[in-house]
Amino acid sequence: MYQHNGEEIFVIDGHVHLWDATEDNIKHDGGEEFIQCFYDYHTTFTPEERQWDLDEYRRYGADRMVEDLFSNAATDMAIFQPTYLTDFYTEGFNTTEQNAELATEYPERFVLNGTFDPRDGEDGLEYLEELHEKYEIPGVKLYTAEWRDDSKGWRLDDEEAFEFLEKCQELGIENIHAHKGPTIRPLNRDAFDVKDVDDAASSFPELNFIVEHVGLPRLDDFCWIAAQENNVYGGLAVAAPFAQNRPGKFSEIMSELLWWLGEDRVLFGSDYALWNPDWLVEEVLEAELTQEHRAEYGVEWDIETKKKVMGENIAELYDIDIEAKRRAFQDDEISQQFGLEDHYASEEPAAADD
Amino acid sequence: MSARMPDGPTRAAVRDRLDRVTDPELDRSIVELEYIDSIEIDGEHVSVAFTLPTAWCSPAFAWMMAVDARDEVESLPAVETARITLAEHMHETEINRGVNERLSFADAFPDADGDVEAVRAELDEKARVARQYDAVETLLEAGLDAETIVDLRLRDLEAAGSGANTAQSGSTEAAIDDETVAIYAADRSFAVSVPVAPLESYLEKARETGLVTEPDERLFRTPEGEPIPLDSFDLVHRRGRLAQVNMSSQGGICDGLREAREGRLEKTADD
Numbered sequence: 001m002y003q004h005n006g007e008e009i010f011v012i013d014g015h016v017h018l019w020d021a022t023e024d025n026i027k028h029d030g031g032e033e034f035i036q037c038f039y040d041y042h043t044t045f046t047p048e049e050r051q052w053d054l055d056e057y058r059r060y061g062a063d064r065m066v067e068d069l070f071s072n073a074a075t076d077m078a079i080f081q082p083t084y085l086t087d088f089y090t091e092g093f094n095t096t097e098q099n100a101e102l103a104t105e106y107p108e109r110f111v112l113n114g115t116f117d118p119r120d121g122e123d124g125l126e127y128l129e130e131l132h133e134k135y136e137i138p139g140v141k142l143y144t145a146e147w148r149d150d151s152k153g154w155r156l157d158d159e160e161a162f163e164f165l166e167k168c169q170e171l172g173i174e175n176i177h178a179h180k181g182p183t184i185r186p187l188n189r190d191a192f193d194v195k196d197v198d199d200a201a202s203s204f205p206e207l208n209f210i211v212e213h214v215g216l217p218r219l220d221d222f223c224w225i226a227a228q229e230n231n232v233y234g235g236l237a238v239a240a241p242f243a244q245n246r247p248g249k250f251s252e253i254m255s256e257l258l259w260w261l262g263e264d265r266v267l268f269g270s271d272y273a274l275w276n277p278d279w280l281v282e283e284v285l286e287a288e289l290t291q292e293h294r295a296e297y298g299v300e301w302d303i304e305t306k307k308k309v310m311g312e313n314i315a316e317l318y319d320i321d322i323e324a325k326r327r328a329f330q331d332d333e334i335s336q337q338f339g340l341e342d343h344y345a346s347e348e349p350a351a352a353d354d
Numbered sequence: 355m356s357a358r359m360p361d362g363p364t365r366a367a368v369r370d371r372l373d374r375v376t377d378p379e380l381d382r383s384i385v386e387l388e389y390i391d392s393i394e395i396d397g398e399h400v401s402v403a404f405t406l407p408t409a410w411c412s413p414a415f416a417w418m419m420a421v422d423a424r425d426e427v428e429s430l431p432a433v434e435t436a437r438i439t440l441a442e443h444m445h446e447t448e449i450n451r452g453v454n455e456r457l458s459f460a461d462a463f464p465d466a467d468g469d470v471e472a473v474r475a476e477l478d479e480k481a482r483v484a485r486q487y488d489a490v491e492t493l494l495e496a497g498l499d500a501e502t503i504v505d506l507r508l509r510d511l512e513a514a515g516s517g518a519n520t521a522q523s524g525s526t527e528a529a530i531d532d533e534t535v536a537i538y539a540a541d542r543s544f545a546v547s548v549p550v551a552p553l554e555s556y557l558e559k560a561r562e563t564g565l566v567t568e569p570d571e572r573l574f575r576t577p578e579g580e581p582i583p584l585d586s587f588d589l590v591h592r593r594g595r596l597a598q599v600n601m602s603s604q605g606g607i608c609d610g611l612r613e614a615r616e617g618r619l620e621k622t623a624d625d
Contacts, residue, residue, distance in 0.1 A: 033444060037410045043617070044610035150465070217379060217604035220480065220597045224577075242606065249606050256599050259592075 010311040010322045013078040015237040015269025019094035021058045031088035045241035062102050071338045074281040079111040081141035113139040118160035132171045139175030157199040181213030194218045201229040213238040223260035237271035243287040251289045258299035268310045362397045363432040371426040380605045381481035398434035405441045407612035413445045414470045420453040482559035483577045487594030489556035496548045500587040502539045509569035510538040
């Protein structure tokens with residue numbers, strides 16, 4: 001739990017991966033381009049002294065991940081969001097099965113999400129059922145720009161996609177995370193266009209649609225849709241690191257999000273291993289909105305808002321009981337490993353003086 | 355053919371033309387963004403080399419910039435041909451060949467679905483909305499109210515000097531200088547002078563998107579292109595602000611990626 005001005009904030013990182021981009025696993029140029037692109041994002045926003053080298057970035061492994069996420073208690077829990085990319089990587093880039101390696105070892109600390117691809121048809125529906133049966137996945141991460149043979153992407157409002165969303169509803173898989181982020185490699189069509197979320201969200205009001213990367217570079221389309229569909233949420237992965245090297249821009253993006261979506265529908269995510277939560281959480285929590293933006297938008301990045309965005313909002317979506325978790329973490333394996341027993345055992349601190 | 359200038363264009367003239375080419379996603383000049391690596395002039399033949407922030411920039415966007423650069427430079431009377439070279443891009447071969455051989459996007463990229471015009475139209479529309487925010491801010495600062503602003507027509511704008519021919523020519527009654535424009539309001543019962551730049555910039559995109567071309571047409575629109583209902587004025591204005599925040603945030607990412615890549619390439623060169 002992050003200590004902030006005398007208060008404790010339970011942090012759930014809503015967007016993490018355990019990926020493998022080693023050269024042995026790459027089967028298409030796109031795979032190498034993809035990890036190089038990630039690495040440029042990494043070095044762009046990571047403080048210089050915290051940057052990784054490309055080799056460790058290709059494959060960091062389970063132990064390092066656990067340490068990066070939990071050792072200093074900046075993060076308390078994390079949610080795996082798989083990215084298959086099986087046309088680019090022989091064994092996939094970051095599959096549910098790869099993520100399950102850790103998620104099943106530390107079930108209290110990780111939430112494991114699955115995925116679907118409507119282009120897989122009947123086989124895909126079966127696979128989704130399998131994932132649900134085997135891992136009880138509470139959500140899926142969808143990558144609409146994924147290449148599959150001749151196809152360079154799909155849309156959430158396709159008829160085929162609706163069949164899969166119906167299946168999710170039937171199975172009780174309520175959290176639909178759609179990657180709507182920076183354009184990596186579409187040709188002319190925009191496979192990360194966020195507009196397809198609109199129809200899907202209004203057609204499936206019982207599902208939660210979490211738009212990852214708050215739609216950047218389509219923040220405008222995203223906010224407009226979210227303003228009308230109250231089951232649409234914004235994941236901060238990629239927007240969060242602006243707090244580190246462009247604080248004025250972070251203030252502006254956050255002000256827009258809080259104005260259009262409100263403080264209940266914005267969710268923190270580090271996008272690990274793009275960025276490490278061990279420094280990012282601090283940067284985001286210590287960030288401030290500028291006086292100008294506070295006056296202009298009439299919103300606050302105060303302690304209550306921070307608690308919601310950093311953990312409470314996503315806990316609500318995933319039925320996580322934060323107080324029960326806190327008690328459980330007083331002597332779980334990870335607390336023992338990193339000597340955090342006292343950290344979680346501490347009494348609820350007195351309210352801050354100010 | 356008409357007589358040609360013997361010595362080709364000046365560097366300044368080429369640069370001025372390139373300055374009119376924008377990154378369609380950011381709505382900023384490719385000169386200002388420092389994408390241009392070199393300009394070479396050999397008589398009537400001009401070569402321009404440019405690099406984008408990452409090798410993974412959308413091929414559609416890269417294509418638009420390359421085609422626009424070619425066409426802008428070739429619009430100079432002293433230029434016979436412009437050769438454009440995009441460097442360090444995953445699709446540089448297809449783009450350079452396509453643009454210099456004057457192919458269509460669909461011919462240059464056989465596995466794309468159709469052409470880039472729809473993408474361009476969508477980005478132009480976003481740029482229009484973002485520019486509208488500045489134009490409307492200018493009017494609000496000048497003291498016009500929402501009711502007046504939503505009702506303004508193209509004919510209510512009258513340019514001051516010859517360099518700023520914003521609407522119909524002719525009237526110079528309200529002229530102060532080249533940098534202001536007169537806005538006639540309340541059935542032309544009064545006029546307010548405001549800086550011309552934000553309005554000109556807005557009108558350029560409003561015309562490009564085909565929204566405001568006739569004198570009687572409403573000047574400002576919703577992002578969907580409709581006249582603005584008075585009770586939606588604040589919301590529409592907010593959406594303009596949001597469009598600007600989106601573009602500048604993406605600009606921040608692009609700037610960062612460009613620096614990261616330059617750093618990486620320098621490091622490689624040092625090794």
